[in-house]
Amino acid sequence: MYNLDPFDTRILSVGTALPGARVDNSKLARKFGMDALWEQWVDAFIGTRFRHLAVDVETGEQTATLADLAERAGRRALEAADVAPHEIDLVVMGTSTPDQLMPATVNVVADRLGINDVSSYQLQSGCSGAVQALDVARQLLLTGRHRTALVLGGDVVARFYDMTADLRSLPPEQLVNYVLFGDGAGAVVLTTEPAPGAASLRAVRTRLVGLGMEPGALLEWRGPVDRDTGRPPAAEDYKAIERHVPAMAARMLAEMLEETGWRPTDVDHLLPPQLSGRMTERIVSHLGLTTAAEVSCVDETGNNGNALVFFQLERALGKLGPGERAIGIAIESSKWIKSGFALERE
Missing domain, CATH: 3.40.47.10 (Thiolase/Chalcone synthase)
Structure with missing residues (x-):
């Protein structure tokens, strides 16, 4: 140990x-x-x-x-x-x-x-x-x-x-x-080794919150038996995502602030959900962290799914000064998972 x-x-x-x-x-x-x-x-x-x-x-x-x-x-x-x-x-x-x-x-x-x-x-x-x-x-x-x-x-x-x-x-x-x-x-x-000046992962949280909700995204995986079903290989209920994601992101932000004990003004950088450029603008406005600098990349990279958080982290770590704090949020729309993490530069 x-x-x-x-x-x-x-x-x-x-x-x-x-x-x-x-x-x-x-x-x-x-x-x-x-x-x-x-x-x-x-x-x-x-x-x-x-x-x-x-x-x-x-x-x-x-x-x-x-x-x-x-x-x-x-x-x-x-x-x-x-x-x-x-x-x-x-x-x-x-x-x-x-x-x-x-x-x-x-x-x-x-x-x-x-x-x-x-x-x-x-x-x-x-x-x-x-x-x-x-x-x-x-x-x-x-x-x-x-x-x-x-x-x-x-x-x-x-x-x-x-x-x-x-x-x-x-x-x-x-x-x-x-x-x-x-x-x-x-x-x-x-x-977990000492690393002076590194960014510490102070909190991470994920929650499945899709009870009774229809999937907002579908991605099929087919074999010879079901490849001719006529179902599309990928589909996105963009309207449902527009309805649910900003509110889910706001709830996750509140949970992260509660878990860390930080006030909204303590957050120096915000890594918001990155479905698309326009959706990111809506979500950031809804979250209301007016003193936090936004860290986004989706307009340049497209929504590349599970890679996006790492592209945001790469940009955020280059900006995070000593003692500064950041909160990241990601929402999964297929069966609705909200997630977040908090960073602090030692």
Whole structure:
């Protein structure tokens, strides 16, 4: 058992990875034969300008797997933390799009990074999966049985899309996915070892709150038996998300403030949910943390699911000064999970 410090778990580093060149709305419009009005609609109602895709828009060929991206992000995080693979004794990953059902993508990534003889876990979840992975890793570290963890998160959603589809014929719940989402992966190195000046993970919380609620997002996984059901591979109830996510985010913010004992004015940086550019604006306004600096990236990266929190963390850690505090919030809309975390620079 290891001796634990009152400041508990610390983030030593963050690594991220994006596939290919960024794809703007004009390129999507040209590819799918959409007109200028469609581009204006994306700008006005979605607010996401760019995304990176692990599928070539022109050929429809997959150019990167989730394991490829997570390996790249994990390697960057290890190098930035100056931590060798043999020093990692716990690996946790959150994703909604594993490359295969088996072997688990987390174990493929660990193998590529040279990590072995460790505890490993893969969590199946939407956008809150990254926070759930942080939560699981932190709780296991605090048992004293582990010292240093690699926490991974990411998604490759583009492989579920038909690049030959006529978007003009798609219903809104399918059409919106082509502009909302991007692909990517991220990683952090967590430790209970002393690390002066590091950002401490002061609190993490995840809560399933979807009792009796219809799913807000669907992502199918099919085999030969059910591949011809006619169900779309991916669908998003954007209206339900608009209704529920701001209120869920506000409740999670209140819970994080209560758990940490911080006042709203104590929060220096806010990492809000990142469904889209416009939704982020609505949520930030609803939360009312007027003294906190917003840390967002979705307009540049697209909504890349379980990678987003890591891209936000990468930006936040570059801004978080000594003694400053940050709160991050992520909402999973498939069956409604609210999650949050609190950071403080020692």
